[in-house]
Amino acid sequence: MNLSMDDPTQLVQAGNQVLKSSEKLVSMLVKETNTSERVSFIRETVEAQVFMVGPQVTLKKNSNLTLDKIPQLNTTNASIDIDLIGNALNxxxxxxxxxxxxNTMENLLKPDFFNKPNNTVKTMMSTIISATLPKTNNTTLTKPVNFTLKHIRELNKSGNLSCVYWNIREWIVDGCSVVKTNSSFIVCSCHHLSTFALIMQTRPSEEGPLLESMNVVFVIVGLVFTSLALLTFAFCRWKPGVNNVARINLCISLLSAHLLFLLTQQFIKLIKPHKELCAVISGALHFFFLSCFVWMFIEAVLLFICVKNLSQISSRQRALLSSAFLIVIGYVIAFVIVGVSVGLVPEGYGSEQCWIKQERGFIWSFLGPVCFILAINTILFISIIISLNSTLKNLKAEVSVMKQTKIMVFKTLAQSVILGCPWILGFFINNNQMMEILFLILNSQQGTFIFIIHCFLNDQVRQQYVKWMRAVFP
Incomplete structure (x- = not known):
């Protein structure tokens, strides 16, 4: 039979057939025993465990073989606690x-078969599991059975979780309830055995398509201006002592991170099935974005040194650190963080969006360094503003110097975007569309601000642009 993945009837029939065949196969592993015995096997698409108890365990109360508690049955992403002793006594x-x-049953028994309102988006949050009492006459449970289901996808805080079981044609919730839940797993209690799963329902976002389109447009604009900034740094002549190392490498990191991010999101449906590729991409994004923040930090330090020396050396700028040393700092720190993260939690990469997973707090391998750098950059930025304010008060005599200093104040304020300060807005979005749009605009345009401040508003660069334009259009 040619199975159509778009035909619900065929999917249901195929799913029921797989369940029936699997349960029949597993029941063949059950054999009579006087004590207890465990059998298990693992295949690419299914994991199974069978536990059997006999009269010497359950009926002879004074026997050394008596089990006070049946050991928990476990698979990679689920476990079960059942009062098998009580059932054996019956x-x-x-x-x-x-x-x-x-592991792949959700392709047949899809979450869309859940009989809840059609105006919600349904996502399978666990592997589909099945529990039966094979070769047992009385299958009435003496106590509710508890299932622990690990989340196989990122949990949406606004989503509604339901423990469901398969009832021949659809997923329903009758007889099951949520006992415990957190960001990593959920415990469901049911009064019967069947085929179970965890389904999350979320409201469809009307803002989603708009934000996705805006994200693509703004990222592309940012990539264009970042590329122009890199070309300017590469082909323009700069005054001796002007250190553009941090800006050049920040542009390289921004260009790499945003381009990889944009391509990943555009081809996410093709990438997701390849888990290894998705994990590699998320690791690369982790590295590029971290290197962006390290270079933001280096740029903040160099700007701070420049402004601190303003009152002593006028507007002359000099490089206090060698380019080679800065490059080592800018990339090695990010590489070490990613390397340590991979070593400690290798399964932490490759979320649904090919980014860092939320489980076990692994997201803090990114948020931790980012928060630290943002805090330091904010302190440095405030110090720069204070220093410039003090310098302005001492420059009352020379109007030209005053004008130049005001321009520097404007550049410094705009520089806050380059230093990553708007990333702080990310902690306050909380489903606020305007805040999310502002966050998107500012942080996708760091390359644009680099081009405006350090290229377009630079008199020396503008003069070279004019010469090039006259040469091209005489």
């Missing part, structure tokens, strides 16, 4: 439980 002292976890 079945002449013998019982068995079969526990299976299907």
């Amino acid at each position: 079945n002449n002292g013998s019982a068995a439980v079969a526990f299976m976890s299907y």
